[in-house]
Amino acid sequence: MRLIVIKPKVEFVVTVEAELTPDLAEKDVEEVKKFKVYYGKDLVELGELFEVTKEGDDKKLLLDGDFSRVKWIGCRMSDGEIVVKGSVGANCGAYMAGGKIVIEGDADDWLGAEMEDGEIVVRGNAGNLVGCAYYGDATGMSGGKITIEGNAGNYIGEKMSGGEIEIKGNAGDFIGTEMKGGTIIIHGSCGFVGGDMKAGEIRIGGEFELVPTFAKTDDGWTGDVNVKGEGVVKRL
Template identity: 75%
Template sequence: MLILKPKKDFEVSVEAEITPDLAEKSEEEIKNFEVWYGKYKVKLGELFEIKKEGDEKKLVLEGDFSRVKWIGRGMPDGEIIVKGSVGAHCGAFMSGGKIVVEGNADDWLGAEMSGGEIVVKGNAKNLVGCAYYGDLEGMKGGKILIEGNAGNYIGEKMAGGEIEIKGNAGDFVGTEMKNGTIIVHGDCGFVGGDMKGGTIKIGGKFDLLPSFKKAEDGWVGDINVGGEGKIVKI
């Protein structure tokens, strides 16, 4: 297990593509692992206190990581526990393993992930499980659970997997969605624009586009794009 703590409050963003693989390296390799601090490339040991306990494939991040981006990028297995909030792109491209964020998450949580699990105990911002600009597919597999609220463009271009939000969400949930499931237990804005497939389940109030047709168990659309996605009230 590897424990990291920030040595100071970061004045600019840190881009640190740290995964549980780092816990299997030697302390010297960990200290010399290179990250970006603003426009400067620095060693991990310059920014974080480092404590290694055994060889378990697990990262524990203690403190404020809200300015640290790309945590868990592409991770295939292992576990990351963030005892605080986390910056943008957390869990992007991950294919396995588990990330637990005990605070809040910034934009692009789980973007284009294909497997694994992300749990956020607080709130998440925008673009959860989305495709990056110019890409055709967002989240393809795995599960994202947000116990608080989430922002706009949740699951845009989603092609598989599941996103569950215990609170409320913003506008444009499931835009251009192809497959998978989005569950919003609270309220949200417009849902399913240009949706081609998949299922959106909503517990509270939401805004429905006129391009959805009423079905026995909800609504089907977006008929403007020949879509067969389902929106269901729960």
């Protein structure tokens, strides 16, 4: 096993769809360069768009540069580690089953969508739909942990059934919508919380708007009573 370093050769004019996982570190460099990715609508080899080198002996990818237009990084990964020295595009860590992703910049929408296990850490900000279910699917994140050290957008943890999302800054609206389990922790403020929430727990340090269909309890609120929910919302 070895550490693979991947660097963009150019500034991308369209998005790249590349399911880059630590499994690539078990291949030799020439194999990695031939790994197929989409550049817009065109199927190309990874080596056409990125420089690929090997260093060390860990099952690890080091993505060095701006990957903000690269989608599906870490999709379905089950072990190993990815470190991104920059920002990432949409769907990073989708369906993730294990391992760790560290993003030193920002993350686009759908971070950790439907992830089952593992850990994602974002040093910057994240977009919308963190830990959510894809449209038409019944269940979002079911396990693992996502930590966002900055702010995040709307629809955090929609339909999540397990795991933990922690946001150290602020978040947007519709937090925990249709949530079925797991924990969301927001240290800052956010908008509307808990719509159609059935189970799980949301803890908030700052200001927030609670949908009116929650009942007050000794240490917070429970609901959403419209769906006979037993979710818990409380202050940190």
